[in-house]
Amino acid sequence: MAASGNAENNSELRIFGGLDDLATDLAEYIAQLSEDSVKERGFFTIALTGGSLIYLIRKLSEAPYNKTVDWAKWYVFWADERAVAKNHVASNYKLTKDGFLSKVSILNSHIYSINDNLTVEEAAREYEFAIRQLVRMRTIDVSEHNDCPKFDLILLELGSDGHIASLFPHHKTLERKEDWVTYITDSPESPPERITFSIPVINSASNVAIVAVGTDKAMAVQFAVDLNTSFDAFKLPARLVNPNEGKLVWFMDKPAASFLDSADES
Known part of the structure; x- marks a missing residue:
């Protein structure tokens, strides 16, 4: 790890010299959260996105984690998903299944993907209903701050424009406070129809991790992390991520962190 520090909102910054080091530390971080959550609650609830x-x-599907992680206690969700068929190349479900889920022993009944036979609005409503049922059963914890679901970990990736999940700059979804799962039909990135967790749900998680990799993310990282700088957060949704009761950890490579002072630490 090249550097570690704290941002102004008490988030933790982890900066790595290469992607292999980043992936190794990210795997250890997730495995430790899984162990802690299973010991405390009996479950580990994680929401993913797609991309890199x-x-x-x-690495979680490799030794030692493939044997030491209690996969039977995992419940997997998507913080955002494209409204396409599950076998479509753009599907986050397909990407996750091919690259990760098929390599570990998570129960199929614990994997919650959207219904691709519905309209995007219907799919969002049904997905939220499924999450509400799991909250009632206390499989997913509940936030005392706002009664939103309190996932053990929401794992996000930063876009070069500062978007996280499918929450894009200046989009009306950023203002939706009542929905746990909302939808868009006009995404600036293809495909246009997507479901996404809302900002209140993301900020209710026990842990949020944001991964930023590459030089094209450097400016977005700078404005998202430096909260002392005056900046319209609706221009950069990642700046709105500030867990109410939980912890935010950034995982970055040096190019993504190149505009931060901490990137020069040794």
Whole structure:
């Protein structure tokens, strides 16, 4: 690890010299949260996105984690998903299944993907209903701050425009406070129809991790992390991530952190 520090909102910054080091530390971080959550609650609830995250968590399917993680206690969700068929190349479910889920022993009944036979609005409502049922059963914990679901970990990836999940700059979904799961039909990135967790749900998680990799993320990282700088958060949704009761950890490579002072630490 090249550097570690704290941002102004008490989030932790972890900066790595290479992707292999980042992936190794990310795997250890997730495995430790899994162990702690299973000991405390009997479950581990994790919400993923797609993209390079799936490549980076691949080490969890390797030794020692493939044998030491209590996979039967995992419940897997998606913080955002594209409204496409599950076998579509753009599906986060397909990407995650091919790159990770098929390599570990998580129970199929504990994997919650959207219904791709519904409209995107219907799919969002049904997904939220499924989460509400699990909250009632206390499989997913509940936030005392706002009664939102309190996932053990929400794992996100930063876009070069500062978006997280499918929450894009200046999009009306950023203002939706009542929905746990909302939807969009006009995503600036293809495909246009997606479901996404809302900001209140993300900020209710016990732990939020944001991964940022590459030079094209450097400016977004700087404005997301430096909260002393005056900046319209609706221009950069990642800046809105500030867990109410939980902890935020950033996992970055040096190019993504190149505009931060801590990137020069040794």
